[in-house]
Amino acid sequence: MNETELKALIIRQIGEIAPEIEPGMVGPDEDIREACDLDSMDFLNLVIALHEATGVDIPEEDYPHLRTLNEGSAYLAKALTG
Amino acid sequence: MPSLGADMAAGQIVEWLVEPGDHVKRGDIIAVVETEKGAIEIEIFDEGKIQEVLVPVGEKAPVGMVLALLDGTADADAVSPTIPTLEESVTEEPRPLDAASPPETPFPATDTAQTTSPEPSERLRITPTARRRAAELGIDPSTLSGSGAAGAIILADIEAMLPEVATPTAPPTPEEPADRKSAIRHAIGAAMSRSNREIPHYYLGTTIDMEPTLNWIEATNKERPVTERLLSSALLLRAVGLALRQVPDLNGFWEDGAFRPGEGIHVGWSISLRGGGLIAPAIHDVDQKPIPQLMTEFRDLVKRTRQGGLRSSEMTDATITITSLGDQGVQSVFGMIYPPQVGLIGFGKIYERVWTNNGMIDAHRVIEATLSGDHRASDGHTGGQLLSLIDRLLQEPSKL
Secondary structure (H helix, E strand, C coil), X not given: CCHHXXXXXXXXXXXXXXXXXXXXXXXXXXXXXXXXXXXXXXXXXXXXXXXXXXXXXXXXXXXXXXXXXXXXXXXHHHHHHC | CCCCCCCCCEEEEXXXXXXXXXXXXXXXXXEEEEECCEEEEEECCCCEEEEEEXXXXXXXXXXXCCCEEEEXXXXXXXXXXXXXCHHHHHHCCCCCCCCXXXXXXXXXXXXXXXXXXXXXXXXXXXXXXXXXXXXXXXXXXXXXXXXXXXXXXXHHHHHCCCCCCCCCCCXXXXXXXXXXXXXXXXXXXXXXXXXXXXXXXXXXXXXXXXXXXXXXXXXXXXXXXXXXXXXXXXXXXXXHHHHHHHCHHHCEEEECCEEEECCCCCEEECEECCCCCEECCEECCHHHCCHHHHHHHHHHHHHHHHHCCEEHHHHHCCCEEEXXXXXXXXXXXXXXXXXXXXXXXXXXXXXXXXXXXXXXXXXXEEEEEEEEEECCCCCHHHHHHHHHHHHHHHCCHHHC
């Protein structure tokens, strides 16, 4: 998956957790948790969903890399190629 | 129709999961009911055979109305927790639902009709559903002999008149989102107005050092696959459960002018709904479950709260409630008690601040824990014990 596809994946998974969020409502450099009002349980579920979709094991100390769509997709892309 | 909270007036039957003749036991889910707080699965609290379903899918019933008849050992009992006599259930038409006037006190629970001497009556013994169905089909019920308890005409007697009955099932019309939103605001408003009117609250607060707990979680989560990682909420929950074991005066209900201790420690967790409003369903026996299990149940509970599928026991069993607003960046919360409970524990966000210990200055991550207590049931002294116990337990997370 490239970064564009990963971005779409993240948005799709956010939609599973916060159904009222539509693509385009979250800017690429916006803080996802703030913009979508995700609590720690929602965020954990997002991490689990991304792990299940990509196979990337996202350790807890890497959670800050999933702050925005741009950073998150770059992080996952790197983990997938590296 | 069971009351699924101090604020509920009525519910709409969305689905029946049993039919006449089915054998049920305590804890079985028999129906799904739509309330202002979403679709709730209704559990039964008795054992026996379903004799008749009285309220069809799509229909709204006020709290206290009999939903179905249960044929127990020898007597016919009503499924609803509030048990009317059979006499009442067969002769009374469903009361019209009037949101402005919630149903008065539930029917008194009395012995079943078999033990009361039935007075000679001209009235036809027929259940409301059977009467309605008979009217739909144009059948005169007085020409039939009933096969229900005490000779009452039940739905099966009516259906038996037709060789092939294709029962039209009208899909229930779910409420519009706008209605749902105003309904839940109304429900919360009713419960909190009652809380404010009836409960003399006292408030306590303390700052808890979270370094030990958070370090323990971070170390534990390194070993765990992402699907099994823990959140600090699970440890807070566990600490509250264990502390309540030693301070039982805050675990229970204020009812009829007296404190009734909770049977078990069932902690309600306040979960905000994405469309607005909140529900505080219970996690059962928190003091008896290890942390990983609490975490799994907590995740499942949040999911079902947001997507539907809460069970009636989860709506009614909470003996105390936790509200945690830390994710919203709030430092401390002094909440209102959800009646008839007598305590509410609040947690704010975890934040870093200067911490002194034995004359040493350090930076520690801390959390503000608060307690709202019902002064009729306990005093600040008891409440203070609870908060300091929670604090102490969180200093040794490996023992939780």
